[in-house]
Amino acid sequence: MASPQTIPPRIFVTAFLKPEALALVHEALAGEDYYVADRFNPREEDKAEFLKADVAFGNVLPDWLEESTSLKWMQLESTGFEYYLGCKGLSPDLQITNLRGMFERPAAETAMAGLLGLFRGMNQLIPANRERKWSEIEVRVNLRLLHGSKAVVLGHGSVGKRMRKLLEAYECDVQSYARTSEGAELRDQKSLGDALTTADVVVCCLPNNLSTKGLINRELLARLPEQAVFVNIGRGAVVDEPALIKMLNGHRIAGAVIDVTQQEPLPPEHPLWGCPHTILTHHTGGGYPDEYNAKARYFIANLQRYKQGEALQNIISLQP
Known part of the structure; x- marks a missing residue:
């Protein structure tokens, strides 16, 4: 002292x-x-x-x-x-x-809101409401349950732990990635890559530092199955953004919820604005x-x- x-x-x-x-x-x-x-x-x-x-x-x-x-x-x-x-x-x-x-509670709730929005078709229903277009059939046939999904949470700090609790409340099968934090099941890129191959949900809660910058690269993203939804409430620099955009535009994964990006504010011409099944939350995730x-x-x-x-x-x- x-x-x-x-x-x-x-x-x-x-x-x-x-x-x-x-x-x-x-x-x-x-x-x-x-x-x-x-x-x-x-x-x-x-x-x-x-x-x-x-x-x-x-x-x-x-x-x-x-x-x-x-x-x-x-x-x-x-x-x-x-x-x-x-x-x-x-x-x-x-x-x-x-x-x-x-910011652990608001950030995790933003991630959950985005996930539920995609799984339950809110990203399609809200625009349909503005157009006054009844969309029962085209939306309902593609709805999914978050309950029981396989989830990977990247990061096991305060936000990652809170995110895990919320997913477990939906009886998801959750694995966490962290190099050193106690309680995480995945410790290296090999185990992480193996877990990604069957993931329905991936939530990035990682900070940007020398060990995490660019960690979620093109090769790891390519391991994701078509049903996966990718969420980033950590930092934009952790993810290979061009690779993610290419996968979204090619319908290689089911969608994304993006709170943080490599460039902020995101300029109007940025390709993320036009990605299908993508919810952008404008780095508001920590607000309350x-x-x-x-x-x-x-x-x-x-x-x-x-x-x-x-x-x-x-x-x-x-x-x-």
């Missing part, structure tokens, strides 16, 4: 927060030396304030982080931290914390009513730990 802070820290806030959540931060930081910047419109004066800060709340620009010599702790407003993996010259004493565990207040409260609680010299929650490492 470190010693409590005797000199009040300079605090830089750039997290995107709704007004109510920002009010919580203002209230907690009353009397502190702090500065609030607009994350989406960074200015030179904001950068100057950041470079003087001891503490930051929000996902600052990576090149700003590389220039900082005074920052001691950065609280991310996300679970993902791949934007900083290539940063050079960071102080070995810099602590970075994320929001691991905060209390999301922004929860982020603010998490930072405030961690700030108290920091000031008291206590261990911070959810420290991450940028090392390979």
Whole structure:
């Protein structure tokens, strides 16, 4: 345990927060030396304030982080931290914390909503409703049950475990892939590839890091059977997107639910928009009513730990 802070820290806030959540931060930081910047419109004066800060709340620009010599702790407003993996010259004493565990329920529910939507034909019925076209016969003959399906969950962290619980509630036969996490049945690409050959459902919950980038490659995707539905609520960089698009357009698999993509926002001309039986959820998977207040409260609680010299929650490492 470190010693409590005797000199009040300079605090830089750039997290995107709704007004109510920002009010919580203002209230907690009353009397502190702090500065609030607009994350989406960074200015030179904001950068100057950041470079003087001891503490930051929000996902600052990576090149700003590389220039900082005074920052001691950065609280991310996300679970993902791949934007900083290539940063050079960071102080070995810099602590970075994320929001691991905060989005497991909404992300898993988004995946389930998409899966059920495809299995039960909602992707066809909703457009038919807009067209006022009764589609009973053409939809009903192709409906499927999620119940009892064979499922592979990629990742056995908080989101992967939550996803597994939801699938098991539908009495699915679930196997999880993770290299080291206890409780996962699949440990390497061979066992993963073998499991994919009979999967009805594959849900990617993996983060983007040096060991997962491009992991779900063309060869592994080719192992999927025609009835498989592929879901990605992890990170777009984990999957060979062009290969997935080719399989969807060729009706090689039954469909996909895609929350995250390699390029975000997804441009209008991107081929994913036109893929058949594909639900795009626009990286909204982690959203829920209390999301922004929860982020603010998490930072405030961690700030108290920091000031008291206590261990911070959810420290991450940028090392390979």
